[in-house]
Amino acid sequence: MSEIHLELLLGKQVLDPAGQPVGRIEEIRAEQNGDEWYIDSYLIGNIAILERLSAWEIGLSILKRLGARKIHSGYSVPWQQMDLTEPQKPRLRCHKEELKQFNQSDS
Numbered sequence: 814m815s816e817i818h819l820e821l822l823l824g825k826q827v828l829d830p831a832g833q834p835v836g837r838i839e840e841i842r843a844e845q846n847g848d849e850w851y852i853d854s855y856l857i858g859n860i861a862i863l864e865r866l867s868a869w870e871i872g873l874s875i876l877k878r879l880g881a882r883k884i885h886s887g888y889s890v891p892w893q894q895m896d897l898t899e900p901q902k903p904r905l906r907c908h909k910e911e912l913k914q915f916n917q918s919d920s
Contacts, residue, residue: 858887
């Protein structure tokens with residue numbers, strides 16, 4: 814098993830299997846089981862920054878006041894759908910249409 818420093822993944826552009834950009838990793842969710850931590854999912858997309866900063870209410874309010882009509886929610890990528898063989902170039906193992914969209918109610 815190899816180790817990856819999670820902080821180095823933040824901000825990395827994620828590509829789909831065809832090499833098209835999907836978004837950047839903005840947050841990583843993990844669960845603890847005993848003394849071990851396991852990655853649950855990766856949050857991809859600009860709106861996921863608000864999750865990392867725990868600033869949903871303020872951030873969404875500001876975006877709406879600036880005239881944002883449709884706010885792209887981003888994607889929640891299950892750990893098994895992320896290929897980190899090359900951590901500098903993370904890729905999806907599925908098409909983005911297969912991913913769950915991330916939104917405020919998921920936080």
